[in-house]
Amino acid sequence: MYNKPIGSSRDVPVDIDKIDIEDLSIRDLNSLVRMSKTREGLLLQVRAEALVQTSCVRCxxxxxxxxxxxxxxxxxxxxxxxxxxxxxxxxDGYLDMRPLYREYLILSTPIKQLCQADCAGLCAVCGINLNKSHCEHHHDPGAHSIPLEQEERV
Ligand SMILES: [Zn+2]
Ligand SMILES: [Zn+2]
Structure with missing residues (x-):
């Protein structure tokens, strides 16, 4: 791009199966980068889709x-x-896009997200993940008023 005339542009696809950028784990990054040469430098117009690792606020x-x-x-x-x-x-002409992907994907990630819409959360008493198993503590259903299935006692 350094030798190209001003105004010329090029589309560069970026596909990465899995990448860790500092504290951020990303999978299936699909991105298209349009590089355009301007008088000031290289303008990058980027579209990106990815799976971003995050934690469920409930469980x-x-x-x-x-x-x-x-x-x-x-x-x-x-x-x-x-x-x-x-x-x-x-x-050297090598653009490191990683900090940009990290920054903008973090900005686009909602702050409070659930692993699933009806995530059952953690037991307030023993801390067990109620999506995966049950325990005998069901004192406080909290926001989830749907009764959890009781295991059969012998
Ligand atoms: Zn969850
Ligand atoms: Zn419990």
Whole structure:
């Protein structure tokens, strides 16, 4: 892209099965990056879809949530660098997109998400995951007024 005329653009697909970016685990990243050369640098217009690992607010277990994000960033030519930006085109031409994917996928992930709409949560007494097993404590159904199935006692 460095030698291309201003105004030219190129679409680059980015597909990654699994990647960890710092604290974020991502699976099935499907992304299309449109790179356009401008007077200031390279403009990246990005669409991304991925499964992002997150924790259920009710039962605290980890699961993968489908997240999509769209964003635009300008990598400036070093010689044109005037504004306060972290994004400067590296001389080797290798753009590290990982911090951008991390930032924008986190921004697009809802803060309070459930592993499933009817997640049963944790037992308030023993802490057992009620999606996976039952215990004898059902004092406080809380927001979930649906009675849980009682195991048969012999
Ligand atoms: Zn849950
Ligand atoms: Zn319990």
């Amino acid at each position: 605290l277990s980890d699961f993968y949530l489908p997240v999509s994000a769209e964003f635009e960033e300008l990598f400036q030519f070093p010689a044109r660098y005037r504004e306060d930006t972290d994004l400067i085109l590296p001389h």
